[in-house]
Amino acid sequence: MSITAEPIARLVQALSKLPGMGPKSAQRLAYHLLLSPDAEIEELAASLLSLKGSLVFCSQCFNVADSDPCSICADPQRDRTVICVVERPSDIPPLERTGKLDGLYHVLNGCLRPARGIGPDDIRIRELVPRLHSGEVKEVILATNPTVEGETTAMYIRQLVEPLGIKVTKLARGLPYGAELEYADEMTLGQAINSRQEF
Numbered sequence: 001m002s003i004t005a006e007p008i009a010r011l012v013q014a015l016s017k018l019p020g021m022g023p024k025s026a027q028r029l030a031y032h033l034l035l036s037p038d039a040e041i042e043e044l045a046a047s048l049l050s051l052k053g054s055l056v057f058c059s060q061c062f063n064v065a066d067s068d069p070c071s072i073c074a075d076p077q078r079d080r081t082v083i084c085v086v087e088r089p090s091d092i093p094p095l096e097r098t099g100k101l102d103g104l105y106h107v108l109n110g111c112l113r114p115a116r117g118i119g120p121d122d123i124r125i126r127e128l129v130p131r132l133h134s135g136e137v138k139e140v141i142l143a144t145n146p147t148v149e150g151e152t153t154a155m156y157i158r159q160l161v162e163p164l165g166i167k168v169t170k171l172a173r174g175l176p177y178g179a180e181l182e183y184a185d186e187m188t189l190g191q192a193i194n195s196r197q198e199f
């Protein structure tokens, strides 16, 4: 028989599946929650339950949003001549915080991982092309992660975009190789945007 009460064991198991969460931290978090006020637990549970139900993918940029189109695509002030391509929705907030991009985004929702069998049809890569046919877009900024998979993805996109005669740029180095955009600080990311180079 287990020494851990079943509801706690169940929570620990669920928490352990989260990224960056080992069994020990899952257990610590579970006991922390157990001792938290009821109102906090209810708020957490409610926000988890509404997470999937109330979110949609923007049909233009494939960002997760509470409306379609998302607030960025719907904003008439945004520069429609620039599209910045990112791997994940969570890459957008750090780029926005730099204050250096005021164009639109295209969220791939993944990257090419040939070793794991993830190809172009598994992510939103081909959906970028029709967006470029309006003639409005003058620059595509590739902001995939500086990882092997991110580079592979960037090169694939360049091949798609170049024949259309649109400038392709990529965030400058300065971002440590192997790092993830989501965790880059604003200074580094801002500089990478400013010194982006033709790719």
Ligand SMILES: [Zn+2]
Residues within 6 Å of the ligand: 058, 059, 060, 061, 062, 063, 069, 070, 071, 072, 073, 074
């Ligand atoms: Zn959008």
